[in-house]
Amino acid sequence: MNKTKFNKESRNLLIGLLLGDGTISKNFVFKIAHAEAQKDYIEWKINQLNQHGIKNNGLKSYIKTRGYNTGGLVYYTQLNIVPFIKVLRRVFYKEKKILGNRKMLSRLSPLEIAIWYMDDGHINIRRSKDGKIHGFYIKISICEPKDEVQIIIDYFREVWDINFYMYHEGKQKDSYSLCCGTKEGLKFIDLVKPFVKQVPCMIHKIQFDLSQRERALYSKNSWSNEERNSHEMHSTIKNNGEDIVSSL
Numbered sequence: 001m002n003k004t005k006f007n008k009e010s011r012n013l014l015i016g017l018l019l020g021d022g023t024i025s026k027n028f029v030f031k032i033a034h035a036e037a038q039k040d041y042i043e044w045k046i047n048q049l050n051q052h053g054i055k056n057n058g059l060k061s062y063i064k065t066r067g068y069n070t071g072g073l074v075y076y077t078q079l080n081i082v083p084f085i086k087v088l089r090r091v092f093y094k095e096k097k098i099l100g101n102r103k104m105l106s107r108l109s110p111l112e113i114a115i116w117y118m119d120d121g122h123i124n125i126r127r128s129k130d131g132k133i134h135g136f137y138i139k140i141s142i143c144e145p146k147d148e149v150q151i152i153i154d155y156f157r158e159v160w161d162i163n164f165y166m167y168h169e170g171k172q173k174d175s176y177s178l179c180c181g182t183k184e185g186l187k188f189i190d191l192v193k194p195f196v197k198q199v200p201c202m203i204h205k206i207q208f209d210l211s212q213r214e215r216a217l218y219s220k221n222s223w224s225n226e227e228r229n230s231h232e233m234h235s236t237i238k239n240n241g242e243d244i245v246s247s248l
Contacts, residue, residue: 010052011084015104016112017045018097020119024089033076035069037201041118042075044199048111055080100148105155113160114195116140117188118202125208126182132212135182138189142177143170152178162187182210 014022017032024030034042042059049056056077064072079085092098108116117140126135142149149166156162156178163184166176180188189206196206 006053010054012107012112013052015107016115018088018092019099019116028081028086028089030079030085031076033074036073039075040201041199046077099142099144100151102151110191111195114192117192118196123205133209134213136185136208138180138185140178143175145174146176149176
């Protein structure tokens, strides 16, 4: 059933959109924009906005005139200003956008986490020296100070039982992002997959192939039926025998 009333779930969706690529200007304009290759993704986001009773100006476009991808087509939408957007601007923006806010993180559902991952995350396939695929990394690029990243790590561990660690990324000395390996990555993909699979241009972020892995993730004797099904379910779809998974 579509939701038309702005409610708690609507506010939580705005938080999730802001964690990733969403921005709120100083005059409280909440904008979401994506490149032409991700048109189906922004259309999906607009559909989510509509289902959650969040008024917007629909799908718009412009040609980028400066910066990265100059001359490229950009699709965007802007949201009607509501009091909660003003609250988010005050909470998230200090000198820059702050992500390590545990109170806000605690409001996220798998939907919002999936949006965050589709915006800022990717999957890196791990290969052995002989070229065989033996695992993957899930990375979410946030480039935040260590203290803030630790808040996010604690959140995922305590709420979702997923163990990330931080790694240095970016030009600043105190700039870190999130990463986890195959075992924790399987749990993370299970969390976000119901939503990521709805967006064709994002499906590559949840695809992988562990058929060449020689070392078991767990002792097979200790696998539950759910773990066995999960392991089998995530086999990557092959395209003419070639592995279609790649890093973003």
